[in-house]
Amino acid sequence: xxxxxxxxxxxxxxxxxxxxxxxxxxxxxxxxxxxxxxxxxxxxxxxxxxxxxxxxxxxxxxxxxxxxxxxxxxxxxxxxxxxxxxxxxxxxxxxxxxxxxxxxxxxxxxxxxxxxxxxxxxxxxxxxxxxxxxxxxxxxxxxxxxxxxxxxxxxxxxxxxxxxxxxxxxxxxxxxxxxxxxxxxxxxxxxxxxxxxxxxxxxxxxxxxxxxxxxxxxxxxxxxxxxxxxxxxxxxxxxxxxxxxxxxxxxxxxxxxxxxxxxxxxxxxxxxxxxxxxxxxxxxxxxxxxxxxxxxxxxxxxxxxxxxxxxxxxxxxxxxxxxxxxxxx
Ligand SMILES: Cc1cc2nc3c(=O)[nH]c(=O)nc-3n(C[C@H](O)[C@H](O)[C@H](O)COP(=O)(O)OP(=O)(O)OC[C@H]3O[C@@H](n4cnc5c(N)ncnc54)[C@H](O)[C@@H]3O)c2cc1C
Numbered sequence: 001x002x003x004x005x006x007x008x009x010x011x012x013x014x015x016x017x018x019x020x021x022x023x024x025x026x027x028x029x030x031x032x033x034x035x036x037x038x039x040x041x042x043x044x045x046x047x048x049x050x051x052x053x054x055x056x057x058x059x060x061x062x063x064x065x066x067x068x069x070x071x072x073x074x075x076x077x078x079x080x081x082x083x084x085x086x087x088x089x090x091x092x093x094x095x096x097x098x099x100x101x102x103x104x105x106x107x108x109x110x111x112x113x114x115x116x117x118x119x120x121x122x123x124x125x126x127x128x129x130x131x132x133x134x135x136x137x138x139x140x141x142x143x144x145x146x147x148x149x150x151x152x153x154x155x156x157x158x159x160x161x162x163x164x165x166x167x168x169x170x171x172x173x174x175x176x177x178x179x180x181x182x183x184x185x186x187x188x189x190x191x192x193x194x195x196x197x198x199x200x201x202x203x204x205x206x207x208x209x210x211x212x213x214x215x216x217x218x219x220x221x222x223x224x225x226x227x228x229x230x231x232x233x234x235x236x237x238x239x240x241x242x243x244x245x246x247x248x249x250x251x252x253x254x255x256x257x258x259x260x261x262x263x264x265x266x267x268x269x270x271x272x273x274x275x276x277x278x279x280x281x282x283x284x285x286x287x288x289x290x291x292x293x294x295x296x297x298x299x300x301x302x303x304x305x306x307x308x309x310x311x312x313x314x315x316x317x318x319x320x321x322x323x324x325x326x327x328x329x
Contacts, residue, residue, distance in 0.1 A: 017090030062175030198236030205272015275300025
């Protein structure tokens with residue numbers, strides 16, 4: 001099978017699920033990585049080190065800022081000429097937009113957010129969650145190339161082999177784009193939830209501790225401080241429920257759930273989160289869920305492997321201290 005993997009990056013910072021996609025591609029044979037951008041030759045080397053056998057490198061100022069049209073025209077032209085069977089991408093907003101545009105040009109289909117992929121005879125069968133993760137659907141695509149976006153952290157990342165090399169082929173960029181990027185405004189980049197192996201999330205419970213004698217906002221600041229401290233000790237990211245976001249305690253970029261981010265960490269600690277279905281759908285693929293909640297009846301305990309019935313203001317500092325000692329931090 002002729003497999004290509006699109007290396008999704010922004011200004012050279014690669015979405016690590018791109019490397020996971022190389023690992024998936026390798027299970028079907030040799031992999032060609034697509035590295036598009038400007039001044040990104042180092043990414044081609046990284047692609048080899050994560051297992052790519054060949055890299056198609058389009059290094060052109062026209063591809064400096066991600067504009068879907070230019071990247072899609074480049075990819076479409078290459079795919080039309082070389083007819084790959086399968087094009088894998090990580091599931092990101094950028095990559096989904098790109099896959100959709102290319103698929104229209106190439107008259108094929110896209111399967112998004114795939115969590116398992118297997119080959120049966122000449123056909124690829126993709127598994128993906130539907131209905132907010134309540135069901136897993138198996139889907140195939142009749143046309144080629146098949147565009148498949150893979151959910152981050154659903155597949156193992158291949159070990160990096162420093163110094164590994166392969167065949168580097170420079171290709172031309174297609175610069176046709178109707179849009180130009182006028183500039184950027186920095187967003188909140190601290191919430192790298194998609195890649196995090198540990199996430200500590202806080203909910204409305206962060207704003208509830210009458211014994212502090214503070215108003216809700218001030219209490220929430222303290223609560224969030226405890227959540228963030230534990231996340232830092234564990235080398236993880238801070239997440240939040242929508243109630244915490246709506247309360248203005250945490251920026252939206254940290255929200256986990258149906259209208260926030262779907263995450264797949266090894267460890268998800270939910271503090272002061274009730275476990276509403278809209279939150280749970282965001283953490284279904286977390287490997288271990290730990291819940292800390294004052295209410296023993298809170299639904300979050302139904303999905304938690306470990307549960308602590310107690311006050312987060314009491315328990316989080318103890319947990320943080322215990323991890324500090326254990327990890328020597
Ligand atoms: C269309 C739609 C989309 C939505 N999308 C999302 C989404 O993406 N993500 C999301 O999270 N929600 C989402 N929601 C909202 C969701 O329904 C819940 O309202 C929300 O998840 C509740 O957040 P919470 O658990 O923090 O707050 P609450 O439900 O109020 O729960 C707070 C919990 O904290 C506990 N608690 C209180 N004080 C303490 C303390 N000191 N120590 C320990 N525990 C304490 C309480 O016992 C309670 O269980 C959505 C809703 C709709 C309708």
